[in-house]
Amino acid sequence: MTTTTAVVTGDRTRPRARGGMTRRRPVDWLLLALVVVGGVLVLVPFYLVLVNSFKSPVDYALSGPLALPSELDFTGISKFWERVNFPEKVWNSILISGVVSLLAVLISVLNAFAIGIGRVRGRTWIVLLFLMANLLPQEALLYPLYYMFKSVGLYDNVWSVIIVFTVIQAAFGTYLLSSVYGTFPKEVLEAASIDGASRWQILWRVVFPISRPTLSVLLIFFFIWTWNEFLIPLTFLASNANQTVPVAISVLQGDRLMDVTTTSASALLGIIPTLIFFLIFQRTLTRGITAGAIK
Incomplete structure (x- = not known):
């Protein structure tokens, strides 16, 4: 059974899990989710650039921009x-x-x-x-x-x-x-x-x-x-x-x-x-x- 203690902040008390870590509130999880979503949105353009750089034009036409390349093709880079x-x-x-x-x-x-x-x-x-x-x-x-x-x-x-x-x-x-x-x-x-x-x-x-x-x-x-x-x-x-x-x-x-x-x-x-x-x-x-x- 997990034991918790209370952390006094002003007039409020927040539960603290064993080990000294403060238990996360729903607002904390919401902020964490927003940060993760923002990070994914930032990484999407880099993913598209990286994936499509190693595709041939035929592979891009058949699989689209989101799919991984069927085989590595360096034609675009060399060109x-x-x-x-x-x-x-x-x-x-x-x-x-x-x-x-x-x-x-x-x-x-x-x-x-x-x-x-x-x-x-x-x-x-x-x-x-x-x-x-x-x-x-x-x-x-x-x-x-x-x-x-x-x-x-x-x-x-x-x-x-x-x-x-x-x-x-x-x-x-x-x-x-x-x-x-x-x-x-x-x-x-x-x-x-x-x-x-x-x-x-x-x-x-x-x-x-x-x-x-x-x-x-x-x-x-x-x-x-x-x-x-x-x-x-x-x-x-x-x-x-x-x-x-x-x-x-x-x-x-x-x-x-x-x-x-x-x-x-x-x-x-x-x-x-x-x-x-x-x-x-x-x-x-x-x-x-x-x-x-x-x-």
Whole structure:
């Protein structure tokens, strides 16, 4: 026979099963069911992409999109790999996303240090300006940026996309970090200043090490956000050799020879690099979020 004890919560008592575990209420089971249903809905598109990537067009026509493949067929993957030169597109995306994330974090740190710790005049208005710059729709930037890059010879050059996304991501990073640095302990800064540390030494030896978890999270998000960007790379990278993975997938989907299995294969190959990147830096992301939650 199972023994239970009572847990007093305010004026109510909740039964607790033996072993110290609180007995679940019907509301808890309902929330758990909703979470499970939501997880299944999120996983369904990934299941469809994974299953249909390894089907032949005939197998897809006979069995439909939900059935497992009767035999593994790599025709769709090889067709997409060869027709878009996939390694080249992956390198372009890695180059653009990596450079953008590093430069954006560096600029964000410098700006936030000046605004949040340096206490420049008009700090609130400057932060508001960065926020408004981040809220501008990309469609509004295309026309002036197109003519600007045309005039300086950067059109159809990966550096045009790198410059645009570095500014966009740094605007968000500055807005976020300036709020974090604004609450930085003054005692630590004063102690470093008394010990003879200069502004640069305070930044790189005191502020940077303490805020490293937050910067790691920003770096990961900047990389993923830039990797998934579509409109600006599509506009400014006209030649096939400079295209990124999302652009290559979308352009190939308009081909008359495109089929569902090749489309699924292209989506699968586009997901794999970001998934690998996320798995590599998962522990860093978890530590950064946990460090930001614990004061």
